[in-house]
Amino acid sequence: MAEKKRILSGMRPSGKLHLGNLTGALENWVKLQDKYQSFHFVADWHTLTTDYEHTDKIWPDTVEMIIDWLAAGIDPEKAVIFVQSHIKEHAELHLLFSMLVTVPRLERNPTVKEQIRELHLEDRVSYGHLGYPVLQAADILIYRAHGVPVGEDQVPHIELTREIARRFNQLYGEVFPVPKALLTPFSRLPGLDGTKMSKSKGNTILLSDPPDEIEKKVRLAVTDPAKVRMGDPGHPEICTVFTYHKKFNPDEVPEIERDCRSGVLGCVACKKNLAQKLADYLAPLREKRKELEGRRNYIREVILEGNRKAREEAQATMDLVREKMKIGKFWDV
Ligand code: TRP
Numbered sequence: 450m451a452e453k454k455r456i457l458s459g460m461r462p463s464g465k466l467h468l469g470n471l472t473g474a475l476e477n478w479v480k481l482q483d484k485y486q487s488f489h490f491v492a493d494w495h496t497l498t499t500d501y502e503h504t505d506k507i508w509p510d511t512v513e514m515i516i517d518w519l520a521a522g523i524d525p526e527k528a529v530i531f532v533q534s535h536i537k538e539h540a541e542l543h544l545l546f547s548m549l550v551t552v553p554r555l556e557r558n559p560t561v562k563e564q565i566r567e568l569h570l571e572d573r574v575s576y577g578h579l580g581y582p583v584l585q586a587a588d589i590l591i592y593r594a595h596g597v598p599v600g601e602d603q604v605p606h607i608e609l610t611r612e613i614a615r616r617f618n619q620l621y622g623e624v625f626p627v628p629k630a631l632l633t634p635f636s637r638l639p640g641l642d643g644t645k646m647s648k649s650k651g652n653t654i655l656l657s658d659p660p661d662e663i664e665k666k667v668r669l670a671v672t673d674p675a676k677v678r679m680g681d682p683g684h685p686e687i688c689t690v691f692t693y694h695k696k697f698n699p700d701e702v703p704e705i706e707r708d709c710r711s712g713v714l715g716c717v718a719c720k721k722n723l724a725q726k727l728a729d730y731l732a733p734l735r736e737k738r739k740e741l742e743g744r745r746n747y748i749r750e751v752i753l754e755g756n757r758k759a760r761e762e763a764q765a766t767m768d769l770v771r772e773k774m775k776i777g778k779f780w781d782v
Pocket of ligand 1: 457458459460461492584585588597599
């Protein structure tokens with residue numbers, strides 16, 4: 450059989466993960482791990498772009514997130530799971546790449562621009578923040594990955610990565626494949642209030658939430674404002690709860706749609722049903738998580754072993770890079 454192609458993706462350490470992380474990334478990673486050589490890492494240095502003042506939680510959040518990866522079915526026998534800051538070679542490659550990119554090129558990145566706007570950083574954005582897509586290019590290219598499974602917002606970074614790969618190859622010799630973004634097939638799941646899902650907004654369901662917590666959260670979800678009581682006809686196409694039914698309860702969707710429109714189905718019953726389906730959907734995950742929480746040594750072993758495999762690959766690439774660039778080691782003259 451031909452060698453499997455390689456994919457790589459990372460997440461910032463956000464602690465316990467939510468449903469959006471599951472449907473937007475993890476489920477896709479799990480599916481891809483049979484078809485590709487998979488590398489998945491915790492992008493902890495990337496956290497510093499915005500949260501450099503609060504570093505105490507980075508490690509506990511890293512561990513909690515990896516527990517959720519494993520609970521969701523990322524299999525350490527198939528995928529390499531590692532921590533970015535433990536593989537120092539990323540930093541060396543980032544430095545070399547940073548010379549190949551102009552500042553205006555970085556300032557044009559729409560995802561970075563939006564972040565700067567949202568965080569009101571207009572005239573005090575750090576050098577590291579503006580440059581994190583270059584670090585991301587190093588994260589990807591150091592493993593010579595062919596594909597990067599990501600959401601739409603990451604596409605500008607992959608575009609930059611492709612430019613850097615081509616530029617390097619052309620300047621110093623072929624080292625890097627030019628990777629492609631593998632877009633996540635599901636559109637982004639909205640938060641329970643209908644806006645963008647985000648842990649800081651409190652509109653998420655965590656993968657670790659117990660059934661009563663799920664029910665409490667779903668009860669507060671935003672539905673069609675025109676449907677006030679049972680009997681009122683609803684508009685499922687604008688209802689967040691209906692969006693969730695489509696993903697987590699597809700079998701009952703036609704019936705729910707019909708009964709919501711006619712008014713026979715009230716929001717209270719509809720939400721109760723959804724809460725139950727979500728609890729069922731997450732039950733195996735929650736169970737696996739509980740088991741993993743009691744096996745800290747195992748988690749440690751998974752990370753150490755993943756780091757070892759990642760480091761080996763990263764070192765091999767850096768040897769090649771130093772060779773091509775004629776810098777970074779001793780040469781006989
Ligand atoms: N920037 C990504 C995010 O914010 C995380 C990330 C860092 C990443 N390096 C990566 C994703 C490399 C894919 C590949 O979610």
